[in-house]
Amino acid sequence: MRANVAPREAARLEALKNYRILDTEAESSYDAITYLAAQLCDVPIALISLVDEERQWFKSKVGLEVSETSRDVSFCAHAILGEQTLVVRDAREDERFRDNPLVCSEPNIVFYMGVPLSTPEGAKIGTLCVIDRQPRELSAAQVHSLEVLAHQVVLQLELKRVSDQLAAALERINVMEELIPICSYCKGIRNDSGYWQSVEAFIKSHDNVEFSHGVCNACMARFFPEVEPIPGDPAGDAPES
Template sequence: MTKPLGQLTAVGCLSSKSASEAERLQALYNLEILGTDPSPEFDRLCQMAQTVFGVPISLISLLDHDLQWFKAKCGLDIDGTTRDVAFCNKTILSDAVLVVPDALEDERFAGNPLVTGEPFIRFYAGAPLILSPGVRLGSVCVIDSKPRSITRREAEVLKQLAAAVVGELRRHRSDLELRSEQAARESELSTQRQLLSQVENGSASGSWEYDRLTGIGRWSVGLYRLLGYEPDEITPHYELFRRHVHRDDTHVHDRAMSAVIPTSADQN
């Protein structure tokens, strides 16, 4: 049977290496996560912590310069607190799980307004969100209004939940970068289309595009008119364009298209 931790207040590696506060804050800001809307991924992990530990309150908190902000919360109606009253301030000092069996008996927290007043914290256990060695952004924590403790196995579960939260933070940043790259590509493509349009307006020419990922083709206004159509008259597709290619050039055209489109027939 796994024994409770009793009065131990830290479980795990007590790493002494910590990034400077400026480095920690910059890492947090680089994620562009503060103030974002609730998301199912973070809410699910927060609910899991509440359920697994059977507590009234669970939080995923991130520490800003002077505020503690809750990315996800169960059992509280507020979005955060000032940082000076945050238990998480102590959690981010090491890689270990911070366990406070009874906050009223702990001189670090006995006078904390979150202990002497709502939500009347007595028990707290928090695992730091370790983005990289020494960079701890906040915590996953579970809270109760009654004194209690957790086992070493439960402390390990809390660390695993924290690791899962860090994974979601990384994915959030990756999604932002992907959207930014896509927006940049679309902006570049829009610029190219404008330049082509200017050329087409001054000459009898046209252009078309084919998206290999979506299979969608696009004709320029100049190409529609060059082939004798109006943009709203037809839906552009490959075979329609091919019918307008001179028969002496069809084999050259098909060879060029086969390098781009595996099966060009009936492609948009």
């Protein structure tokens, strides 16, 4: 049975996209987590599964060769619909999964437990899951340990996202520290391609900035002498040359 679409699916997919993690190479920091999950729960398969629009993709995997499967057959697509850990003790007896090709053939899933990977904003982007080919019962300590590891996955994703943002910010700062050609008359700025841009266009091309235009007191007096300036308005003071 295909899982229902998650609530606020567009926002969930956008949150996943913002991590820029899909289809990246294997990383030891994530592989260490799936290894620990498999060892702690004594299962042959452990996955960090990210649920994309039409597929689930495995950032890290233990005991499984494939790197992704269709979302139609994904256990994790069911897990992200709830707030709590999803436990399927015997998929052969669960009407949601008993006809699933992942149950009826390789990897012959019987037991499944998936902890939703929840972003700080509450978007469920995937799971940390463990799988066995026989029915299982995990202890409360094992369940809690898996939930702690799932939180570590999200922390790793957040660390990467913040690092990417800092790198982009440093790149913008480096651009702004360079000598910038500016027209002496119209104050336009020449970009790297040799074209002239307004100050607003140049800054917006290097940072996510919006502008609110006004007129300073000096320009009001020069171009609009009939308009009285607002007394004591610091925003209208003339800029220094």
